[in-house]
Amino acid sequence: MVLPTLARPAPRVPRRRPAPGRPRGGAVLLPLLALAVAVALQEALTRTGVLPGSYFPPASQTAAALLVELGGATFWQTLGSTVSTWLLALLIAVPLGTAVGTVLGLVRPVEAFLRPVVEFLRPIPSVALIPLVVLTIGTSARSALFLAVFASFWQVLVPAIAGVRSAHPIALDTARSYSFTLWQRLRWVQLAAMLPHLATATRLATSTSLILVVTAEIIIGIPGLGHEITMSRSVGNAARMYAYIVVSGVAGIVVNAVVKRLERALFVSHGIGAQA
Template sequence: MSLETSDRPTATEPARTPGPAGSRVPASTPNLDPAPARRGARTTRRRRAGGLGIAAAAAGFILLLLVLQEVLTRSGVLPADYFPPASEILGALVDEVATGDFWSALAATATTWLLALVISVVGGSLLGLLIGVVPPLEAFLHPVIEFLRPVPSVALIPLVVLTIGTQSSAALTLAVFAAFWQVLVPAIAGARSVHPITADTARAFSFSRVQRVRYIQLPSMLPYLATATRLAASTALILVVTAEIIIGIHGLGQEIALSRSASNPARMYAYIAVTGVVGIAVNALVRRAERALGTNGSEGR
């Protein structure tokens, strides 16, 4: 009877593959542990639950304020001429939503805001990239940027009305001026945030200027631009509504001003509430775009 052992694996012995110098090494097997996937799913569920919890808490707080305001106004603690009951504000909002003027004003404000945001993001990103790529250009433009950036957009309203008039382009100009700087400065910082080792590697591989911009500087700018876009979106909306109120341009701001002039505080508060909802929607939209693009707004790499 032969006493030789077989090289074939048994049921209790893992499969082996030949190693160096005739040694046998257990064959590699794929990692089938489902724990990481389960942990990722749990993290996602916790984030969603946390977001829903925050939203529910915010909604409950707003509801509490509305009930408190209703009670204080009905009891005479708050003057009804300045603080109408929440029920009247809600009724005015329902009445306005049923009219075409409401949707026309909402569309006008949203269109001007979107145009201002696109112009600001595209223009600020391109100029910031150009300044980051061409350092002498910053030395030339730095005094101009530092002079214009602190100027409040509201201070330019008389000049804009004098040169452009009271059309929607006036609100667009003011919003672009305010939001542009929110994008330009982070874009410059992002274009210059390339790690020295990455820059040395690009030079070692003889990257062209276009390749450095496409594969190194643009990816470095994305986290900065994510935060800048969110700030620019809010700034542009604020300036659009402000211009509509002060100049009298068609939109949500004009409806607020008209309600105030007509001594209709319930309608005025209804449009103010709509403006707040639009602001929340704008912020949520930009954050969703960040997640879709894979950026979280964190600066620095």
């Protein structure tokens, strides 16, 4: 038997300001067009000498420099060393920050005890530690790793503490009424509440740790993208400098996308709507 539905679901009336006559392909065409115009303009301005070519080489030269690098032997090694240090830093900082944050979030006296120390260490710009790190750890990639972990650890720790405590009281009462063990409660109630906090934190930690790795490469001279960028400038090869800046941006986009993908997979498996 088919039951007559009493009320057809009302079609959602668009409440936001409607964009009248927006072209269908606008989201793809417009930026492509804008990019093409910008590149052509930049090329024209430098070719005609309006912009100094030694500072802003024409886009075609930057592209050519990029192609040369892509064919070179050291490029992938350079990229690889930056990205591997970066990923390693995340793999250390995120679980460490989560674990410590969970403990501090659950055990309030310890958290109250350590809070001032955390609040003092957290805002120290970790680049300030570079000279110290050079003296103690040296000039290897391990220094960059330490700095990146130090910087992103705090960015995970503080949201993790807040996340553990953000579990809804009713969810906690439910867990108590079913006599969940501590592990069950953590796994099924508090982890779900933590995830949105951790997602934001991880995204912030991702960009922070890349900044620190690149900074360490520039200042200490550790092999990597940052080092290539600063070397290109000091030998006056602006096109190569821009090429490596572009590469660092692309690397940033790719890793951000991977992190976002992982995040979404984790959210879906915990029944949280893809948030933000």
